[in-house]
Amino acid sequence: MRKDEKNVVVTELQQKLGDASAFYLTDFTGLSVKQITEFRSRLRKQGVDYVVVKNTLAIRALDGLELPDIAGFFTGPTGVVIGREDAVAPAKVLADFAREFGDRPTVKVGVVDRKPFDPAQVRQLADMPPREVLLAQIAGGLQAPMARLAGGMSQLIAGFARAVDQLRQQKEEAGA
Known part of the structure; x- marks a missing residue:
């Protein structure tokens, strides 16, 4: 690879990592080309990139980014999953994917919101419900007190209406 080609790769990776909400370094040892192609396809469906780049170029791309020091994880075959x-x-x-294919690829480290995540934390993150489900749960949690308030207000208004009706009946009976 020529120097100008390397600079282009470093710049592109630096841009992707800088714009990422999260990225994960993986070791893809033991996966066949067919499996890696399937992995890339699944990631693409979720709008996620998978980049395999030389470790030295990846380390250069980290320079200038406000990220934790993860350069030590760029050893051996490394693929970067970028969300x-x-x-x-x-x-x-x-x-x-790892569950289906014998714990491959393995996670070396993750960076979520500019904070390092170890493989166990990445697994915990993967076990979370999808964003839409979390938002629905939050909305349901916020809606429940409002529904109780609306129910209480309607009971209060209904009680007031009954009291006014009873008062009207008493006045009619007293006037008759």
Whole structure:
């Protein structure tokens, strides 16, 4: 690879890592080309990139980015799973694929919101419900007190209406 080609690779990777909400370094040893192609396909469906780049170029791409020191994890075959919008989706694809294919690829380290995540934390992240489910749970949690308040208010208004009706009946009976 010529120097200008290396600079292009470093710049592109630096841009992707800088824009990422999360990325995970993986060791893909033991996976066949067919399996890696399947892995890339699953990631692409979730809007996630998978980049295999020379370790020295990846370390150069980390320079200038406000990231934890993870350069020591760029040893051996390393693939980078890059999620732009969601940290959970790439972790889920990684975990699901690894379950199917003998714990391959293995996670070396993750970086979520500029903080390092060890492989156990990445597994915990993968076990979280999808973003839409979490948002629905939050909305349901916020809706429940409002529904109780609305129910209480309607009972209060109904009670007030009954009291006014009873008062009207008493006045009619007293006037008759």
